Amino acid sequence: VGILRGAKNGRKIAWRADMDALASDSPDVVAFQSTNPGVRHICGHDVQVAIALGIADVLVSLKNQINGTIYFVFQPSEENVRGAKAMIDDGLFEMIDPEEFYALHVTPYPEGIVVSKAGYMFADYDEIELTFESGKDSLKIVEFAKQVIEGLETIEKPEIFDDAMNFGDPEVGLVSPNTIYRDYVSVHSGYYIRERGGKTLISANIGTTDKNLLNEAKNKLEEKLNSSEFNKNFEGIEYFDVTYHPNNDPKLVKTASRSIQEHFGSDTYYEQYGIASGGGDDFALFQEKVPGVYFFLGASDFDKEVIAETHSANFAVDENCIRTGVNIFSILLLDRLKFN
Numbered sequence: 001v002g003i004l005r006g007a008k009n010g011r012k013i014a015w016r017a018d019m020d021a022l023a024s025d026s027p028d029v030v031a032f033q034s035t036n037p038g039v040r041h042i043c044g045h046d047v048q049v050a051i052a053l054g055i056a057d058v059l060v061s062l063k064n065q066i067n068g069t070i071y072f073v074f075q076p077s078e079e080n081v082r083g084a085k086a087m088i089d090d091g092l093f094e095m096i097d098p099e100e101f102y103a104l105h106v107t108p109y110p111e112g113i114v115v116s117k118a119g120y121m122f123a124d125y126d127e128i129e130l131t132f133e134s135g136k137d138s139l140k141i142v143e144f145a146k147q148v149i150e151g152l153e154t155i156e157k158p159e160i161f162d163d164a165m166n167f168g169d170p171e172v173g174l175v176s177p178n179t180i181y182r183d184y185v186s187v188h189s190g191y192y193i194r195e196r197g198g199k200t201l202i203s204a205n206i207g208t209t210d211k212n213l214l215n216e217a218k219n220k221l222e223e224k225l226n227s228s229e230f231n232k233n234f235e236g237i238e239y240f241d242v243t244y245h246p247n248n249d250p251k252l253v254k255t256a257s258r259s260i261q262e263h264f265g266s267d268t269y270y271e272q273y274g275i276a277s278g279g280g281d282d283f284a285l286f287q288e289k290v291p292g293v294y295f296f297l298g299a300s301d302f303d304k305e306v307i308a309e310t311h312s313a314n315f316a317v318d319e320n321c322i323r324t325g326v327n328i329f330s331i332l333l334l335d336r337l338k339f340n
């Protein structure tokens, strides 16, 4: 945690950057390859760190004109959602007492734009695990279970379903008022099938835009399995809550969007109308303590086929997004600190 105190007292604001990388054996698509074999920055947390350091650099140069305090929080272990909790357990909020908390994450949106919304940014995800007694029908059961799970889906996916493309699509994407990502149940990230002690276990992730939809989907799933020809083999379902959902403070979203559009133009900030179907972020735990805003920062250059689809083997960013991020969020923090 880095603490920058301005010349005079004023508002206290925190900025979070997550730092961790991911396991990946795919070759790097950038010149600055990872020096740790099997570990790559394919979620852009190196970009988040670079932007936070950039913002710190700008604000330090203006320190004598700043009223207030800025806390730069560099958080480990976002990917396994343990880092934010570890920092809180370690006494983060005894060390700092921010009144507002901000963070960003790179996304497949085009470079040059920032997106956010009041309330939840990501779908609510549960991992579901179906247990069946194994037998001669195990293969059939797996196929049947997949069909039933897929039958829960309510999102109408365009022909080529690729979140990276569809999130940014002006017709169906998140920034369109007619987005397909408004209310939905979707199956995410494939299936995980294994045998254990005479049982066949089938896991998948289902995402929904709210808890009610999730509960409805669970009931439907159980009904279908209990009334199926495999009901004798079906032993039950377990649910595991796997994500944290950043929940943005409506007032702060309003002031932030106004500030960004005032300084950088109305085509810089976009409202997100729907709920993103993948991911989550344990920044949500900081927001449970302090009101804050989580932003998506555009990082793709589609013409050059640089697409910031996080966790994909070819993840890459248009590095202009670092400059954009530093510019926009230095100004936003200065606005909130009442720069004079």
Ligand SMILES: [Zn+2]
Residues within 6 Å of the ligand: 043, 044, 045, 078, 105, 310
């Ligand atoms: Zn990430």
